[in-house]
Amino acid sequence: MFSSKEEFKKQFLQRLEMMCGKSFAESSKDDQFDTLGHMIREHVSKNWISTNERYRSKNGKQVYYLSIEFLLGRLLRSNLMNLGIDKLVDEGLRELGINLNEIEEIESDAGLGNGGLGRLAACFLDSLASSGLPGHGFGIRYKHGLFEQKIVEGYQVELPELWLRHGQVWEVRKADLSVEVPFWGKIKSFEENGRLQFLHEDAERITAVPYDVPVIGYYNDTVNTLRLWNAEPSPFPIHRNVMKYKRNTEMVSEFLYPDDTNDEGKILRLKQQYFLVSASICSIVRSYMKSHRNLKQFHHHVCIHINDTHPVLAIPELMRILMDEGGLGWEDAWEVTTASISYTNHTTLSEALEKWPVRIFQPLLPRIYMIVHEINERFCKQLWEKYPGDWQRIEQMAIIAHDQVKMAHLALVGSFSVNGVAALHTEILKNREMNDFYQIFPEKFNNKTNGITHRRWLLKSNQDLASLITEGIGSEWIRQPLKLQELLRYRDDSAFLERLKTIKQQNKLKLAKRIREQTGIQIDPLSIFDVQVKRLHAYKRQLLNVLHIIHLYNCLKDEPNVHIYPRTFIFGAKASPGYYYAKKIIKLINTVAEKVNKDPEVNKKLKVIFLENYRVSLAEEIFPAADVSEQISTASKEASGTGNMKFMMNGAITIGTLDGANVEIKELVGDDNIFIFGLKADEVLNYQGYRSLEYYHFDKRIRKVLEGLISGFFPNIDDEFEAIYDSLLMENDQYFVLRDFDSYVSAQKKVTYTYTNQEQWLKMSLTNIAQSGHFSSDRTINEYATDIWGIDSK
Numbered sequence: 001m002f003s004s005k006e007e008f009k010k011q012f013l014q015r016l017e018m019m020c021g022k023s024f025a026e027s028s029k030d031d032q033f034d035t036l037g038h039m040i041r042e043h044v045s046k047n048w049i050s051t052n053e054r055y056r057s058k059n060g061k062q063v064y065y066l067s068i069e070f071l072l073g074r075l076l077r078s079n080l081m082n083l084g085i086d087k088l089v090d091e092g093l094r095e096l097g098i099n100l101n102e103i104e105e106i107e108s109d110a111g112l113g114n115g116g117l118g119r120l121a122a123c124f125l126d127s128l129a130s131s132g133l134p135g136h137g138f139g140i141r142y143k144h145g146l147f148e149q150k151i152v153e154g155y156q157v158e159l160p161e162l163w164l165r166h167g168q169v170w171e172v173r174k175a176d177l178s179v180e181v182p183f184w185g186k187i188k189s190f191e192e193n194g195r196l197q198f199l200h201e202d203a204e205r206i207t208a209v210p211y212d213v214p215v216i217g218y219y220n221d222t223v224n225t226l227r228l229w230n231a232e233p234s235p236f237p238i239h240r241n242v243m244k245y246k247r248n249t250e251m252v253s254e255f256l257y258p259d260d261t262n263d264e265g266k267i268l269r270l271k272q273q274y275f276l277v278s279a280s281i282c283s284i285v286r287s288y289m290k291s292h293r294n295l296k297q298f299h300h301h302v303c304i305h306i307n308d309t310h311p312v313l314a315i316p317e318l319m320r321i322l323m324d325e326g327g328l329g330w331e332d333a334w335e336v337t338t339a340s341i342s343y344t345n346h347t348t349l350s351e352a353l354e355k356w357p358v359r360i361f362q363p364l365l366p367r368i369y370m371i372v373h374e375i376n377e378r379f380c381k382q383l384w385e386k387y388p389g390d391w392q393r394i395e396q397m398a399i400i401a402h403d404q405v406k407m408a409h410l411a412l413v414g415s416f417s418v419n420g421v422a423a424l425h426t427e428i429l430k431n432r433e434m435n436d437f438y439q440i441f442p443e444k445f446n447n448k449t450n451g452i453t454h455r456r457w458l459l460k461s462n463q464d465l466a467s468l469i470t471e472g473i474g475s476e477w478i479r480q481p482l483k484l485q486e487l488l489r490y491r492d493d494s495a496f497l498e499r500l501k502t503i504k505q506q507n508k509l510k511l512a513k514r515i516r517e518q519t520g521i522q523i524d525p526l527s528i529f530d531v532q533v534k535r536l537h538a539y540k541r542q543l544l545n546v547l548h549i550i551h552l553y554n555c556l557k558d559e560p561n562v563h564i565y566p567r568t569f570i571f572g573a574k575a576s577p578g579y580y581y582a583k584k585i586i587k588l589i590n591t592v593a594e595k596v597n598k599d600p601e602v603n604k605k606l607k608v609i610f611l612e613n614y615r616v617s618l619a620e621e622i623f624p625a626a627d628v629s630e631q632i633s634t635a636s637k638e639a640s641g642t643g644n645m646k647f648m649m650n651g652a653i654t655i656g657t658l659d660g661a662n663v664e665i666k667e668l669v670g671d672d673n674i675f676i677f678g679l680k681a682d683e684v685l686n687y688q689g690y691r692s693l694e695y696y697h698f699d700k701r702i703r704k705v706l707e708g709l710i711s712g713f714f715p716n717i718d719d720e721f722e723a724i725y726d727s728l729l730m731e732n733d734q735y736f737v738l739r740d741f742d743s744y745v746s747a748q749k750k751v752t753y754t755y756t757n758q759e760q761w762l763k764m765s766l767t768n769i770a771q772s773g774h775f776s777s778d779r780t781i782n783e784y785a786t787d788i789w790g791i792d793s794k
């Protein structure tokens with residue numbers, strides 16, 4: 001686009017004046033950001049159009065990734081980098097007196113996701129485009145992303161998130177491609193030409209308007225599309241109460257639901273799910289019909305991937321369109337549908353599997369319910385033939401049972417592929433959680449271990465490390481991340497290791513500065529940065545981390561001269577607003593932080609920091625500065641984890657259980673380059689007769705820590721943490737925190753001891769970076785493309 005820096009500067013100044021109606025001297029950073037954003041979009045538009053034309057003319061297969069969440073974060077810098085113009089723009093702006101880093105900060109995070117699942121979708125888009133693969137995202141354009149978190153007196157307070165406040169430069173509204181989505185009403189059936197026809201009467205119709213975001217591939221001229229649907233009233237409302245209708249419709253894309261599996265049956269959530277699915281399937285079928293006639297060939301050209309069960313209504317919706325609008329019979333429609341849809345499961349917690357009460361489902365989505373009902377009837381009949389008389393099994397496996405629609409069962413029956421997100425997770429699905437289904441559909445099950453885009457999580461967010469790597473092994477690792485393994489040849493090169501150390505130290509200084517600015521707390525940049533950042537959940541066991549900190553505190557108080565290497569414990573976590581226990585843990589972390597940080601007897605050696613409002617842009621500052629990565633979930637409960645991979649790629653060393661993808665990290669780096677502790681997955685799953693009270697009675701460290709919780713440790717708030725105390729001792733510690741405590745304390749001692757041998761530590765760190773290429777989402781996406789979707793970049 002810009003033949004030179006001078007050309008860029010000229011265009012930038014022209015465009016700024018045109019767009020903002022101001023001279024450069026008068027312009028604000030917002031103006032400058034907008035100008036740059038629009039220039040990029042314009043620059044990309046040719047390739048965007050030509051990418052679409054290329055896909056259409058090839059007439060190959062395309063994949064559509066349906067996800068209720070896309071946690072994109074900021075796009076300016078990663079777009080510039082993928083276009084290969086970041087250096088030129090950086091220098092050009094600098095000559096105009098503008099700091100690109102400051103412009104970058106203007107952009108709000110697109111926080112349209114809760115955590116892992118939403119961020120995975122964003123990494124996948126980057127990898128699809130960067131691999132030149134025909135894959136597009138479909139999601140919802142929430143007006144408010146995940147709530148903004150403030151900490152007030154140690155408690156989490158939620159504020160509405162406002163990412164659209166300053167407008168969004170990356171999106172293009174395409175009102176002409178809008179789709180109507182019907183809710184409520186009645187289904188009338190009648191016969192016409194010997195066929196049953198269905199009419200949806202008295203429906204409330206919501207208009208879905210697409211906003212397209214370009215997804216730019218890395219140096220390859222590919223620009224794919226993320227289509228986000230906005231809910232709007234129909235342009236010609238015939239309603240008694242137009243204001244109410246308008247409010248009702250806009251509500252559908254108003255806000256993203258926090259991940260809260262206890263908070264069941266929210267009708268608006270189901271409305272969102274169908275809204276996404278119906279608009280997307282309609283748009284996919286329309287585009288298919290532009291170049292094909294026969295719907296019976298649909299699955300040869302289209303694959304629809306559903307990210308967890310949230311978009312599972314794609315199955316009955318595609319059936320509906322094929323039958324009611326395309327005229328296919330049930331059998332043909334079923335064949336096409338089940339050959340088009342693939343599904344990823346992200347959890348082993350059975351209580352987290354989605355269910356919807358029929359009394360909510362049926363009236364809201366009457367035609368879809370009829371179809372789900374029929375799928376269930378046929379499936380149960382099939383089961384009856386295979387397991388005659390085994391009522392119990394059939395009841396367990398049915399899609400509709402006890403007045404509930406089980407979304408995971410619908411996904412298992414209506415798709416051709418079911419995958420878990422790490423090897424261990426897939427084994428648990430096959431052998432336990434979904435074993436009934438595995439027995440009848442073994443060929444559907446497969447594993448796709450998660451990944452992260454190394455372009456954002458290393459190349460962009462840790463530029464100094466990326467440069468050192470390139471200096472060491474050349475730049476091929478950027479296109480072929482497995483080549484990071486070549487770093488292993490520097491394992492005994494003390495000069496190289498020293499440079500690795502300097503970079504980590506600089507990143508730690510930057511984070512320390514940011515923490516100082518945000519919290520007023522000065523941390524020791526030479527201390528070990530021990531980090532746990534992720535959603536707050538009981539199974540992730542932030543509590544285990546905190547109990548260990550209290551234990552260290554107790555040791556220091558008992559014996560002020562005890563040798564403890566200085567450590568800074570850093571937390572970041574949002575709790576679901578209705579998750580009482582999780583919010584108590586946040587309060588506990590902050591209370592411990594306050595006590596530890598203020599105590600002159602310990603605060604030279606220990607600091608505890610809770611960083612509020614953990615999000616993508618903050619994560620990008622944290623990972624490069626971490627020494628220790630806390631991945632301490634109860635084994636078998638974390639499906640994969642992806643933060644673990646981001647830490648590893650930035651040279652942090654994992655302390656973790658053999659859970660999720662930690663297992664695969666351990667296999668790659670070897671036992672000497674990771675700190676593993678605690679129960680194994682099968683030990684957790686087969687544990688007999690656990691009694692947490694015994695650990696309380698027989699381990700005086702535990703006793704002291706827990707007694708402190710309810711009396712004495714925190715002055716004046718003796719009842720604040722009763723719920724936590726009770727969960728451990730009265731409710732028998734569901735997540736084996738006390739069972740793993742001793743093992744965790746030992747592993748943490750080993751961490752300290754190892755860190756004091758800097759040479760060894762740096763070797764471990766280098767080994768982790770070198771082996772992290774396996775966790776690039778390019779590898780993951782390639783596996784999906786070949787094994788599941790059957791798409792290629794040719």
Ligand code: 26Q
Pocket residue numbers: 114115116117118120257258259260261269346347421450638639640641642660
């Ligand atoms: C459900 C019902 C109502 C409202 C919200 C939800 C909801 C929303 C989000 C339920 C779950 C989620 C998100 C789940 C998630 O992020 N799971 C994580 O997925 C990662 C990517 O595969 C894994 O690495 C993590 O192990 C898994 O916990």
